[in-house]
Amino acid sequence: MFAKFLLTVAVVALIWFGFKYLQRVTELRERRAARTPSTPERPRFEPVPDGESVQDLVKCPRCHTYRSSKLGHCGQEGCPY
Numbered sequence: 001m002f003a004k005f006l007l008t009v010a011v012v013a014l015i016w017f018g019f020k021y022l023q024r025v026t027e028l029r030e031r032r033a034a035r036t037p038s039t040p041e042r043p044r045f046e047p048v049p050d051g052e053s054v055q056d057l058v059k060c061p062r063c064h065t066y067r068s069s070k071l072g073h074c075g076q077e078g079c080p081y
Ligand SMILES: [Zn+2]
Pocket: 060, 061, 062, 063, 064, 073, 074, 075, 076, 079, 080
């Protein structure tokens, strides 16, 4: 009779401490996830307002490629740039 009572107490204690352990593990995992954000800051393109970093591309009628007109001649014969 006493052994049955002891076994019940032991089972309840096991469940109780197991639940507390799981709560602690979850809390630590959440804290670690909050410290290191899952999406790190990626480099962003910031256009310089002087217009140097943003240029319109023009199509070369000779080689059919789009390039900045400031790049100059593409190397093909008859290129107007
Ligand atoms: Zn060209």
